[in-house]
Amino acid sequence: MYLNKVGFPSSRKLAGVFYGYDTVVLKVFFAAAITAMLGLLFFSLFGWIDLSLVYINPTYLTSAIVGGIIMGAGFIIGGYCPGTSFCGASIGKLDALVFIGGLFIGVLIFDLGYNIWDGMYMAKFLGSPKISQTLGLSDGVFAFLLIIIALTMFWVAEWAEKKFPREEY
């Protein structure tokens, strides 16, 4: 319902981020990320959650880069990410259904050809590093820096929306 409210079922919303005329997707996801980050840090501060027990996805650098390029290309060509495609499908959008079909075909190709890209998939394993540890900062200081970066990005995004306007769609 929330995703529908901000217009995610429209493929033009996500494509708009790349062209600069609509950056709602960027703002929604980044605002959610910094809110969740602050929530976790405050929960940890109050002793409600032990962050050392929170699972961090391990980093496989090569597959992260290759996967990022493939996913990014898919986003801009299809106009959806996996989450927004299901939002679109939930209100009956045909392009979203086609995108989901492609998503499953991609999963199938990856699965069937796993032996071919196994080496690349598992290459450059870095463990579960945190940026704050890598930079030698406390989690709190890094969180504050990320908030400033996010707010700056939102400001630039709003500037881009004015700079590259598109007619109402």
Added chain:
Amino acid sequence: MFMYEYFLEKNQNLKHMKPLRLLALFIIPMGLIIAAVPQNKTKPYKLTADQLLDEANTRTPVHCS
């Protein structure tokens, strides 16, 4: 009604503020607070799964070190 809209409804003076400024108004002070807290203040919550079971079985609170 969404919480954000409800909040604005209750705080009319914030209604005309741009969303980005409103977000910054709340989130920057919270970021400053969390940045000012020393890392070692974020203590782990007391329980492992075994400690949880012990606490439930003995009905005695377990204190983490």
